[in-house]
Amino acid sequence: MEFSVKSGSPEKQRSACIVVGVFEPRRLSAVAEQLDEISEGYISNLLRRGDLEGKSGQMLLLHQVPNILSERVLLVGCGKERELDERQYRQIISKTINTLNETGSMEAVCFLSELHVKGRDTYWKVRQAIEATQDCLYSFNSLKTRIEEPRRPLRKIIFNVPTRRELPIGERAIAHGLGVSEGITTCKNVGNMPPNICNPAYLAEQARILENDYDSVSTHIVDESEMEELGMGSYLAVGRGSANESMMSVIKYNGADNDSAPIVLVGKGVTFDSGGISLKPGEAMDEMKYDMGGAAAVLGTMHSIAELKLPINVIGILAGCENMPGSNAYRPGDILTTMSGQTVEVLNTDAEGRLVLCDALTYVERFNPELVIDVATLTGACVVALGKHASGLLSTHNPLAHELLNASDQSGDRAWRLPLWDEYQEQLESPFADFTNLGGKGAGTITAACFLARFTKKYHWAHLDIAGTAWRSGGKDKGSTGRPVSMLTQFLINRSGQEQGE
Numbered sequence: 001m002e003f004s005v006k007s008g009s010p011e012k013q014r015s016a017c018i019v020v021g022v023f024e025p026r027r028l029s030a031v032a033e034q035l036d037e038i039s040e041g042y043i044s045n046l047l048r049r050g051d052l053e054g055k056s057g058q059m060l061l062l063h064q065v066p067n068i069l070s071e072r073v074l075l076v077g078c079g080k081e082r083e084l085d086e087r088q089y090r091q092i093i094s095k096t097i098n099t100l101n102e103t104g105s106m107e108a109v110c111f112l113s114e115l116h117v118k119g120r121d122t123y124w125k126v127r128q129a130i131e132a133t134q135d136c137l138y139s140f141n142s143l144k145t146r147i148e149e150p151r152r153p154l155r156k157i158i159f160n161v162p163t164r165r166e167l168p169i170g171e172r173a174i175a176h177g178l179g180v181s182e183g184i185t186t187c188k189n190v191g192n193m194p195p196n197i198c199n200p201a202y203l204a205e206q207a208r209i210l211e212n213d214y215d216s217v218s219t220h221i222v223d224e225s226e227m228e229e230l231g232m233g234s235y236l237a238v239g240r241g242s243a244n245e246s247m248m249s250v251i252k253y254n255g256a257d258n259d260s261a262p263i264v265l266v267g268k269g270v271t272f273d274s275g276g277i278s279l280k281p282g283e284a285m286d287e288m289k290y291d292m293g294g295a296a297a298v299l300g301t302m303h304s305i306a307e308l309k310l311p312i313n314v315i316g317i318l319a320g321c322e323n324m325p326g327s328n329a330y331r332p333g334d335i336l337t338t339m340s341g342q343t344v345e346v347l348n349t350d351a352e353g354r355l356v357l358c359d360a361l362t363y364v365e366r367f368n369p370e371l372v373i374d375v376a377t378l379t380g381a382c383v384v385a386l387g388k389h390a391s392g393l394l395s396t397h398n399p400l401a402h403e404l405l406n407a408s409d410q411s412g413d414r415a416w417r418l419p420l421w422d423e424y425q426e427q428l429e430s431p432f433a434d435f436t437n438l439g440g441k442g443a444g445t446i447t448a449a450c451f452l453a454r455f456t457k458k459y460h461w462a463h464l465d466i467a468g469t470a471w472r473s474g475g476k477d478k479g480s481t482g483r484p485v486s487m488l489t490q491f492l493i494n495r496s497g498q499e500q501g502e
Contacts, residue, residue, distance in 0.1 A: 001137060002156040003130055003178065005170030007163055010068075010111060011038045015158075017072040017105035019096055021115055022047070023081040024054040031111040031160075035073060039066045043075070055079060056088055057095045061103055072105060076112060086412055089117045089125070093132040100154045101137070107156035113170075114162055122166045123173045126159050128412060130177030131184070131486065133157065138185060140192040140479060176308065180411075180489045183304030184482030191296040191471065191480030195272035195289040200239075200247040200320030203269050203292065206299055207249035207318060214306040216255055222248040222363075234338040235359035238352045239321035241276060241329025246321035248360060249295075251302050253314045255496075261370040262313040263495065265302075265488065266360050268353045268376035269295030269320035276323045276349030277331050284473065290480065291353070293470030294375035295320060300485040301492070308489075310496040315367055319360040323352045335433045339363060340455055345433035353378045354451045355437055361455040371400055371460040373491075374452065375484065376467075381444030383468040390416040391484055392465035394449035400462050404491055413487035415464065424450050 021029040058077030239246035273291040295318040395401035408415040427439035439447025
């Protein structure tokens, strides 16, 4: 898909299609009014006849509108003008792209980027439109033998901005939108790959591909023998029941001076989570291939920042392993010694993500990081608490938490902060080890983060629980969402000083 920005009058556009908005009740947007005037009331006459009310998501495709150079005009319902917010804007863009892709219009000039969205500027509107477009057009069909493609798919879209002064802003929005979208696509592709293909070695292979594609990226793969030498007993225990070797992929992006402390992202990469000896129920167990969603998001974010050439140093960790039952699998009742030297009593082998992450979080101390963010499909409790709309955010450092929340608001990739008070730590007490890997029925997301917090004393740290947001369940829409690549990349854009300003 090719994107560009321009600033021009609608009547001068010679294109396959012009896209303009109509508000409720049958109120033309400023650009639609211009077209109506040029066409001598053609559009307003149609609206008076009741062809379009202007409700959000309504579409009306017009051909050969009088005095208009473009072949088609697509009228897009935008709801009530004063109520147009971020969520509705993205939905309108998505519906528009799906409609254009079915009309045979291989290119279009879109004036929806000129609509007034409360509290949002041109940069935001153009970038969000690009990310929504790429999301709409995404499909995972690399393993299908028959693929149905649109006969004349949309190939080029031009977003109009109000003045020529805003063209550089629009161009930067396109660059950022495309960079973020590439990372989201990488995250989706790896996340959607079946677990018989996507195992820890496959994650390591994707890390090496990134290294080959970008001079700024280097990788190191920590295999089981090195984990043994490092004393990563907790990490190794989780993968012991699987025939697939555990591998931790370390991806280094160097965009700044070597003496600049790196930001470290750690992604849980359990490529299939059967629950181990504490076997999960059979229903929807196929979706446990998405338990490496944190690693996929870190990989996608590393792809985005390499594409954007951000002037910072970032290290991405893909903590890959597979949690399977077997004669050599770890058991409830086992006591594990972590890389930090702390001991953990295993109460449930399905609380395995924290056992992998804790050793990875200790490993990253060697980088003297500026800060560390781990990303994990960690707890079903987070889905209960926040549903599918927001990722859970927990942190021991208030400024870092606020930065992440700000990035989530900017990107539309939402997160919500949960408490991490010392009182919750008491739920992890064990009579036999330093603590357990399970905090009981209450506050499961918080106690999981409390467990991880015990391994993060030497740096500023935040935890993102993406169990509810990393993928969509069931039906034809099932698949990876690519979250939270957008939020993390926005956070790193802000950190690098590359954020857009008027």
